Amino acid sequence: MEASAHDILLVGGGGAGLRAAIAAAEINPKLSIAVVSKVYPMRSHTVSAEGGAAGVAKPDDSLDEHAYDTISGGDWLSDQDAVEAFVKEAPQELLQLEHWGCPWNREPDGHIAVRAFGGMKKQRTWFAADKTGFHMLHTLFQTTLKYDPIVRYDEWFVTRLLVDDGRVQGVVAIELMSGKIQAIIAKAVILCTGGCGRVFPFTTNANIKNGDGMALALRAGAPLKDMEFVQYHPTGLPFTGILITEAARAEGGYMLNKDGYRYLQDYNLGRPEPKPVLRSMELGPRDRLSQAFVKEVQKGRTIETPHGHVVHLDLRHLGEKLINARLPFVRELCQKYQDIDPVKELIPVRPVVHYMMGGVSTDINGATPLAGLFAAGEVACVSINGANRLGSNSLPECLVFGARAGKAAAEYASMQKAPNGAVEAQALDEQRRLESSFLNKTDGKERIAFIRKEMQTTVEESAGIYREEESLSKGTGKLRELQERFKDIALDDHSHTFNTELESALELGFMLDVAESILQSALQRKESRGAHQRTDYPDRDDQHYLAHSVIKRRADGSLQVEYLPVTITRWPPGERVYGQQPVEQGHAKTGIGSV
Amino acid sequence: MADKITIEVARYSPERDEKPYFQTYKVPVHKEWVVLDALNHIKDTEDGTLTYRWSCRMGICGSCGMMVNGEPKLTCATFLSTYARFGEKIRVEPLRYFPIIRDLVTELGDFLAKLKKAQPWLIRTEEKPLAQGEYLQTPEELDRYKQFSMCINCTLCYAACPVVGLEPIFIGPAALALAQRYNLDSRDEGAAERTAHLAHPEGVWGCTFVGECTRVCPKHVDPAGAIQQYKLAAVLSWLKSFVTPRGQDI
């Protein structure tokens, strides 16, 4: 079998992957860096992020406040040493992106403009119109074109990590264009494959978010952390699940129930004011807003539509000028996909799965317990987001931990000998598995789409916004059954050339593994914290559960959950309080300088 | 509106076929369905061999460009009802002027090489250290190039441009618009360097201002406008070079 060799291999070419590649190339220009992505890098899901990226920028703001907002937003499950490093490096990373050409919005005097965002006490979210992720990803991608050491494997699908001698030595990947299956050897592998929203039926996530990296790590023996924490974003369009950015609420949008009432005031989120108040009402944290929606449904105060219950997002009072200046993409999406003009009409929205707080367990430098394996971005769980992520923390997370993982992997790779060829045998095994289980198999009875649909329905019923023991247990049982039925899958497409059906089958396999770990972790955590709400254990239990759930696969294939205490440095666990007095929202016109 | 619509899809598998042919399917019509939903329905329930690219389904990733009834479109933003209303058939083909790998999947390596030729990064003689903060840029300066920075690389403009079809060496609308985006960025100092490579028949001067690229662009980038502006700028800087000494920038 053919094999190519590099020093560092990135799986995934989104925000975190490209940032890590650049970081590694800058640390040591002699390293050979491969970016292996199943889609072209500019198609990565980073591109769809809209709202913004948080980094302390104003003189009246401080790193401690950003850290506190993040930690309390995460319901104290965030590792505080990681958060402290994150808030310190975030402004530097965003500034570096500006130097690379990112078109951040500006104040009239030319300095970076920031805006308010959910859960943040001060205005610190940098933004590029309402297409921040798009501009960040394209800036990163265009910048990587400058670096010769970065070699791209576009549209190569990684099916397995190669592990030998206790360390990761590369991957097996299919070149989608030709169908060729090949080992790509590397001294260090960084997973940057993003989250797993497609495990759920209704999600903002693209088709490509199947938890590939999480499943690859789990199968290779690396642990996953905090898998039960799944974020529901409160405002997604019904049917498509397209995201209406939190920025719409940050600019002043109201959330109204059936009676035109700003219902969030009933849920300990403050008093309704005409202008947005930070950390209050519509600018509260996402988990609380989504939970409020479920309660409104139970009270019968939501609007029924053919695509489920919705509430309304009201932007009419913002005026056409502001909407065109600050929220043009939101207007375009509403008009196109909902046939509604937000300037004049109410937008129907409902909670939609958006982000995965959990993921591959890494330390503060992106290293997993498995030697040679690193992870960064949504696929990783460091953890800075804890039990609930604040909006605009994810894009700087990709940059900060992408850069850290890139540097750490570069240093690790510089100290390693070239991997031995023993893994090539594993690669041949993988090729045989793919051929016998999928490509050459003709006698299966199951169809990919039907198993996938059943998986999604099961996961939504068992691990939705509110969970309880019985449905979680039933769900895990159903998933076991689906894993068995998955072995009996038959493909229509047996060709080699660009076989997207094979790709879907492999992705479904990854998703089933990830779904199992979500349900198992949720079943074991007998408390309610952040995005994980148990109706049978409605309170937070710091005594037993101020810890990350760490899930690993045993040799026999079953999953084992253990707990790892959260690192607390300066902020002892407290009450999450939202809806305080309105804070002065001045527009101090100064730059960043040193904070 | 009819409850079913006929879709003709171009098929091609290099392992079996010598050239593309059409296969017909019937798909239910829902008010909210786009062409992409129809293709997914076929692939999930009827024919798993149907091959195409897609990802975000909200018009921002640029994966799902295809020819729909002869027009380059993003299939995630093209509603079935537009065609079903008039009892039309829908014909889906891969984007024009690109080599076809399989079914509706085109080869994009050449396009990416062309993007790189535009040198789409900030070129500066001296980098400002991070500790000194950001490069100042007023909202007016941002507005000058903002429109050209909206390109999602969907390549619909390449499928619309006859020059791309007739002269494959032409660098194309998206690449030139991207070059102009950086030329107009107040933080960039590399316009001369880029223009040295692009003021050629396969670059800017290959464009004959057909204007189709601008018409089909789903993000209103106006690449045709960018290219004509670039032509003007290239001519002016060429004239200036006779007056000013080498390397001087007035």
Add this chain to the structure above:
Amino acid sequence: MATQSVSSTKRAPQYTLYHPRWYRPRVSVYWWAGEWHYLKFILRELSSVFVAICVIETLCLIRALNNGPESYANFLQTMRNPLLVILDIIAFFFVVFHAITWFNLAPSAMPVRLGGKRIPDVMVAAPSYLAWIVISALVIWLVLG
């Protein structure tokens, strides 16, 4: 249900494992005829020929005027030839088409910025149209009045 249309493969294609043959469709010589937008473009480009014809005719007119009343009378006689009249009528429509497309496209090639904002193309094209109408009216008045 899926139905297969005609698939004409007279011989099995050459396929080497893991080396798929990309299909490269040939662009027809008549690429411009199939689509209205392409046809409009070709007509626009063709209009430059008729603009050139008008310019040459004007130059001949000036030369004829320069050479005296007899030469001018001969020129007018030549121009009354039915074929030339038809050519002139066709040329007139093409020149108008040329002017309209030019005025509409010029603002995108030369965006006008005032006070930090770009002026909409329509407002940049309007003065050109106005000038055209005014000058044409002036010339017609001079010639006929």
